[in-house]
Amino acid sequence: MKKQADLIVTGKQVFTSASAGKPKRGAELGAADVISGGAVAVMGGRIAAVGSREEILDSWEAAPGSIIKTEKAIVPGLIDSHTHPLFAGSRVGEFILRAQGASYQEIAAAGGGIKSTVTATRSTSNEVLMDATRAVFMRMLAHGTTTVEAKSGYGLSLEEELRHLLILAEIKVQIPLEIVSTFMGAHAVPPEYASRREEYVRCLIGEMLPEVRKRNLAEFVDVFCEENAFTLEESERILSAAKELGFPLKIHAEEFSNSGGSGLAARLGAVSADHLLRASGEDMEALALAGTVATLLPGTAFFLGGEYAPARSFIRSGATVALATDFNAGSCMTESMQAVLSLACLKMKMTPEEALHAATINAAFALNRAGSKGSLEVGKDADLLILEVDDYRLWPYRFGVNMVNTVIWRGKIAWKNYPL
Numbered sequence: 001m002k003k004q005a006d007l008i009v010t011g012k013q014v015f016t017s018a019s020a021g022k023p024k025r026g027a028e029l030g031a032a033d034v035i036s037g038g039a040v041a042v043m044g045g046r047i048a049a050v051g052s053r054e055e056i057l058d059s060w061e062a063a064p065g066s067i068i069k070t071e072k073a074i075v076p077g078l079i080d081s082h083t084h085p086l087f088a089g090s091r092v093g094e095f096i097l098r099a100q101g102a103s104y105q106e107i108a109a110a111g112g113g114i115k116s117t118v119t120a121t122r123s124t125s126n127e128v129l130m131d132a133t134r135a136v137f138m139r140m141l142a143h144g145t146t147t148v149e150a151k152s153g154y155g156l157s158l159e160e161e162l163r164h165l166l167i168l169a170e171i172k173v174q175i176p177l178e179i180v181s182t183f184m185g186a187h188a189v190p191p192e193y194a195s196r197r198e199e200y201v202r203c204l205i206g207e208m209l210p211e212v213r214k215r216n217l218a219e220f221v222d223v224f225c226e227e228n229a230f231t232l233e234e235s236e237r238i239l240s241a242a243k244e245l246g247f248p249l250k251i252h253a254e255e256f257s258n259s260g261g262s263g264l265a266a267r268l269g270a271v272s273a274d275h276l277l278r279a280s281g282e283d284m285e286a287l288a289l290a291g292t293v294a295t296l297l298p299g300t301a302f303f304l305g306g307e308y309a310p311a312r313s314f315i316r317s318g319a320t321v322a323l324a325t326d327f328n329a330g331s332c333m334t335e336s337m338q339a340v341l342s343l344a345c346l347k348m349k350m351t352p353e354e355a356l357h358a359a360t361i362n363a364a365f366a367l368n369r370a371g372s373k374g375s376l377e378v379g380k381d382a383d384l385l386i387l388e389v390d391d392y393r394l395w396p397y398r399f400g401v402n403m404v405n406t407v408i409w410r411g412k413i414a415w416k417n418y419p420l
C-alpha cells in the first residue's frame with residue numbers, strides 16, 4: 001500500500017543541497033547534488049521523501065490536485081540571511097549622485113546615508129511602515145526567498161528600535177515566509193549622540209540590548225564595524241554584552257576598510273561575518289577555523305559600483321561561504337536573491353552549484369536554521385521552488401527577470417506565477 005502525502009512535486013531535476021548536517025566548504029561547495037527525474041513528497045509541511053520520480057510515485061500517493069508533475073528544475077527555497085527591510089522613504093537622490101560619481105562615504109559624510117533613512121523612518125506611522133515592509137517581503141517571496149533575516153537599525157533609540165522589531169513580529173504571523181529578526185541598534189551613531197558617542201554605546205549595552213532580550217524581540221545581534229560607524233573596540237564591547245545575554249552574533253565587517261571585524265567575529269564565535277570585501281588571507285583563515293559563516297553580498301558591490309568580495313579565495317580558505325542581498329535603501333535596492341546568484345557567478349566567479357549552495361544550505365547555517373531549512377532532505381520544512389527553467393544552471397544565467405514559477409513554503413503554495 002502506498003503512503004499518503006499532502007503534496008508530491010516532480011521535476012526534470014531536483015537540486016537538493018543535501019549536506020547531512022554540515023555546511024558545504026571548499027570543493028564540496030561546487031559539487032552538484034542533483035537527482036535527474038526527481039520528486040519530493042511532502043507531509044505535514046515537511047519533506048517526507050526525496051528521490052527519483054519512480055521511487056516516489058511507486059511508494060507515495062496524494063489527492064489528484066496535489067500531485068504537481070513538471071519538467072522543470074526543483075530547488076530548495078532561497079535563504080536571504082542579510083537584509084534591512086524596514087525603512088521609510090527612498091535614497092534615490094543618492095542613487096543619482098552616485099551615478100554621477102559621488103561615493104557612498106562622501107554622501108554619508110554630507111548628511112545622507114543611513115542617518116537620512118533614520119530621520120524618515122522615525123517620522124513614519126506603524127501602518128505605513130508595516131505596509132511597505134510587508135510589500136518588500138512579498139517581493140522577496142515572489143523571487144524565491146522562503147526564509148529571510150530582517151535587521152532593525154533605522155530607529156537608533158530604545159523606543160524606535162522596539163517599535164520596528166514589534167512591526168517585524170507582527171508581519172511574521174501574517175505572511176508565508178520565515179522571518180528571523182536581528183537587533184541592529186549599532187547600525188550608526190544617531191545624530192543626537194554625534195558629540196557623545198560613548199553615551200550611545202552605553203545605552204546600547206545597558207538599556208537596549210537587555211530590553212530586546214527581555215521582550216524576546218530578536219534572535220541575533222549585529223554591529224556595523226567600520227570607519228564612520230562603530231570602532232573595533234566599541235563593536236567588541238557591544239557584541240560581548242550581547243553574547244553575555246545569550247544572543248548569537250553577526251557583524252558587518254571589512255566592507256570599506258580592513259577594520260578587524262573578521263578577527264573579532266572569530267574570537268567571539270559569531271555565527272556570521274558579512275560583506276568582507278577587504279578581508280585579508282588571515283581573516284579568511286580565522287573565519288574558516290572558527291566556523292563563522294562568511295556572507296558575501298555582491299548586490300551591494302554592484303549597486304555601489306565597487307570591488308567584489310574575493311569569493312574564490314574564501315572558498316579556497318575552507319570558510320563556509322553564504323550569499324545574501326543586503327537589501328536596504330542606500331546600498332542595495334533589490335529583493336531578488338536571483339540577481340545575487342547571477343552576480344555571484346558573473347562577478348565573483350562562483351559556479352552555479354557554489355552560488356546555489358551558498359544561497360540555501362550555507363545561508364541556513366548563517367541563521368542557525370540548518371536543522372530545518374536550506375536543503376531538500378527528509379524531515380526539513382518543505383520550502384521549495386519550481387523554476388521556469390528545466391536546468392538549475394539556466395537560473396543564474398538569466399538576470400533581471402523572475403524565473404521562479406511556484407514557491408512552496410512549509411508544504412503549501414505561497415506564490416505562483418502563471419500556470420506551467
Ligand SMILES: [Zn+2]
Binds near residue numbers: 084326
Ligand atoms: Zn547590511
